[in-house]
Amino acid sequence: MARIRRVDDQKEMEKVIDDFITQGYKVKSQGERSTMMKKKDFGSGGMHIIILIFLGWWTIGIANAVYAAYKYFTADEVQIKVEE
Numbered sequence: 001m002a003r004i005r006r007v008d009d010q011k012e013m014e015k016v017i018d019d020f021i022t023q024g025y026k027v028k029s030q031g032e033r034s035t036m037m038k039k040k041d042f043g044s045g046g047m048h049i050i051i052l053i054f055l056g057w058w059t060i061g062i063a064n065a066v067y068a069a070y071k072y073f074t075a076d077e078v079q080i081k082v083e084e
Contacts (some may be wrong), residue, residue, distance in 0.1 A: 002036065002077035009082060016080050025078065033082045043071040 007013045017027070017035055025037040048064050055063040 002079045005078055005080045006083050007080060013080055013082055020078060020080075025076075028077070033084075035080045037078045037080065039075040039077070041071050041075040042068040 005016060007016055013035065017037070020037050021027075023039075024041075025039050028036040028038045030036075048067065051063050051067055052061070
């Protein structure tokens with residue numbers, strides 16, 4: 001489920017989009033009065049190393065791929081909407 005961030009006008013929406021991009025989000029879809037953004041997240045490097053140490057030899061790295069996919073598909077989403 002996505003969070004909703006409401007803004008007053010188009011100019012403020014562009015500023016908020018820039019702020020989210022700086023925080024590591026990417027634009028998923030963009031319309032005239034709303035934009036959907038998703039965080040680029042494939043998991044922390046430390047967690048990938050732990051998974052590789054404990055499961056890498058047994059899963060041939062598949063556990064790392066599953067973890068990265070899980071983190072990507074459950075990453076934070078934000079919808080930015082212009083108030084009417």
